[in-house]
Amino acid sequence: MSFNVNHPILFIIVGAIIALVLAQSVFFLVRAVRRAHELGISKSTVKKTISSSAIFTIAPAVSILVGVLALSKSLGVALPWLRLSVIGSITYETVAAGNALEAAGMSAGATITEPSIFITIAWVMTVGIAAGLVFVPFVTKKLQSGLSKIGMKDKKWGEIFNNAMFLGMISAFLGYVFCDVGLVFKGDTSGLIPVCVMAVSAVVMAVCGLVATKAKIRWLTDYALPMSLVIGMASAIPLTALLGA
């Protein structure tokens, strides 16, 4: 079969795999909703979880779509579509595709015409991130039962442990936001953009929280995170114009 990066057969195969992955999510969703009912979690809590998760997802999902578009110039649409719908993340897929293109001696942006190079890149992108895929089915249960023992022994510590994990992850990303502030001393203010964006998002979140409790607007807390996300992202547009890219 003659090859091109946007060959219809690629779309058919990729579409089928994505349908399978979608089926897995639907399967777990249905089971979890059923179980929530059995556990006595109120219908409104379940509904709110669904609607706010869906709304929160829109902006990050669009940014993932931007990643598909960026990669599609050299890899066509089908392969990035698959790669960004499963495992990995934009940062990983871009790095993996870049490494593979470089190993093939190709510049990023040039469309691949050679099927063997395309297949090689598909292999690199698949194998490079397969650790989770290989280990998760075998270690998750053991890991989780070990952890639930900690929680059972000492309830209060179990809760602190949980919060500590979340905080640890959040602190790493807060650190990352500040990674380029040192550039200010070299006269480059662009390192302040992420810091200001984060501040805007934090302020929106805090205001939402205050208004929601003071004025008793319950629904506001459900959409506070997506609101702070989108307003934060929007603020990046004038901030970048002001502080320079």
Place this chain on the structure above:
Amino acid sequence: MKNENISYMDSVHRAGRIWGIVVGIVLLLFPAVLSLIFQTAPNLEVLWKGVLATAPMYWAVGIVEIFTYVPMLGAGGTYLSFVTGNISNLKLPCAIDAMERAGVKASDEEGEVISTIAIAVSSIVTTLIIVIGVICLVPLTSVLESPVLVPAFDMILPALFGGLAVVFISKNAKLAIAPIILMLALFIFVPALNASTVGIMVPVGVLFTVGVARLLYKKGVL
């Protein structure tokens, strides 16, 4: 489940394993199937170079990620997230926010269920948005890649974690001080730490914070 001897958690693990293995095999077969269709073998030299440049770091990060994310995501959330990806920039914040609002803990079955619902919905919505995007590729390309919008998409992580940080820092102010100071110092003064290495620092931050928490808890501060 008709069998009443199987608990919900056991059934989640069983289903998660089966789905994980099936989807894993399908994903690994994808490049092989391409070889069959186009009757071409991969270029082994390029493959080796590409894998060598990519796999060591991402496998190491991936393995550490399993240990860090499983307790936060819950079982169902883990099985889904490790197949659908984009964990730290989408699935985990979504699950954390959902559990926080529902007032449930990741270690309880209620938390497990809420986290699974949030992550499943997030995965479905992401998949659908990308499908729509792929279908409407031509008109969308010019909009999404317009120079006006580029800075907004570049700043998704700061915008995401600013909001999330407010919730968790205000709730655990005493515990938050040490890890934030450590991470700020590391990221500001170590040039090698940036967007592509933040993944490695997540487990470091988690371990450090859990250590500090244990210390403060033993001393009765928390």
